[in-house]
Amino acid sequence: MQQGIKKFLIDQKSLIALVVLIIGVSTLNENFFTLNNIFNILQQTSVNAIIAVGMTLVILTSGIDLSVGSVFALTGAVAASIIGQDMNPFIAVIAGLALGACIGFGSGVIIAKGKLQAFIATLVMMLIIRGATQVYTQGSPIGLGMSDYAYMFEWIGFGRVFGIPMPIIIMAVVFIVAGYILKFTRLGRHIYAVGGNESATRLSGINVDRVKIIVYMISGLLCAIAAMIEVSRLSSAQPTAGMGYEMDAIAAVVLGGTSMAGGRGKIIGTLIGALILGFLNNGMNLLGVDAYYQMIVKGGVILLAVLIDNKTARA
């Protein structure tokens, strides 16, 4: 019970930081707190937030997934090339998502059955998949073309339902599903258990390998979903897409109060973490903060959050 309250407080802290950030920038720039700009930020955040959901699950099992940026690039490129050949965008999306899940499955198997550290396994995967992306794209960006199918696909990035942009809706669905899985399903409890104490979990008869493989599969799948949004928003897939996205995702997870040691954290925290990064980027742009200083501020905010979380976690 007390554990629950503590976790709740940690989440609240991120939320307070987010609210203060919003109020702070709003008072400094009148264009900031407009529906238009909020939609902007949420759309910009959606890609990182969705990848960060997968990263959260992986980190909860005390793993890490460094391959997210590469998986993001390859699945996006494959989907874009399918649409570029005037094929149904439905096929493209299914192919992209299936590929993402397969790569994640591969990482999971290497980690669970090969007994490799997640850091090493996904680092290797990052290189292999990045290489595969370069081979597949021949190093050049892949455009969607101008067919009707390309327009259909662009609905993912530009479509609106009840006035709400699709990327935001997709992000919301991903968070609700992930939150439900973590909170109400056996898989969710097993994820926390594996990260909390792996050997105890194993001894209590839970199939730890299966849990690990599933979380990396979900991570790969979510990278692919995020890739569909970005490819659609840009109307093209870049061979260099997603570089550094693993760091953004980890930053969102950490800002959201999830422990890097695993077993402790909440999906809503990750949403708040991703939003803090998104609002910070947008806010600094609106305030005209020098591009070089933006990185320092971002680093500083993450450092601050981790230091404070560390202290509260131990206290």
Next chain:
Amino acid sequence: MKRSILKTAMVAALGIGLMGASAIAQEKIALVVSTLNNPFFVTLKDGAVDKAKELGYELVVLDSQNNPAKELANVEDILVKGTKVLLINPTDSDAVGNAVLAANKAGVPVITLDRASAKGEVVSHIASDNVAGGKAAGDFIVEKLGNEVKVIQLQGIVGTSASRERGDGFKQSQEANGFNIIAAQPADFDRAKGMNVMQNLLTANPNVEAVFAENDEMALGAVRAIRSAGKDNVLVVGFDGTDDAIKAVERGQMAATIAQQPELIGAKGVEAAELIIKGEVPEANIPVELKIITK
């Protein structure tokens, strides 16, 4: 709870502290630049900043960090903030399309710098001609060493427009002059990689007479490799005209560098933006000349 107050206070302080000097009401121009992690684009930015100061405009600079998604986000942000003209140096010609469309939709005139946009309405495009530069490099090598020359080509990051275009121009020169490209490998525009790749290629091709590197960093790496292999008569041509390369040319280590003039690209961008603000129409294509720098 105390800590959460501390945290929130510090975040707020960061925000307020970084507000900076946006006090005086000047006409605003925005420059979204592909990356500020590369001296070439930093010089381009500096050229624009200096010209904006001279003409009395407030220039807001945003860094896309070579990421088209970040670029789109930057453009969306700047459209919210408000700007008279958008100067954009795209990360990629295709991927910038929707960012340009967003500016079009918001009614903000767009000028592209260095790289073009495949989509949307652009008032003016300002760039040096990379294809012509690549061709000039090939022609220069032939002029020095004749049609039969055996050349190694060091390519930049595969897929980047600079690498593609310079390579295309070089190929055009090869087709026109008939010289031999005995090896072509990417070294990612990087000096250390340029050296390593050149070392390997030298071992495989000791008869090489000239090297064309698609940027100066790789050319300087190649110079290192050539000198440590004890070969003094290999002609090296780079691209960009960076300070280091110009020094190397003066010392006779490099034969030439095809220099772009990034500060001029930035400055001409702001000049074109001023024309738009004054209600005039700038040229649709503003070429910025390249110059071959030799000893």
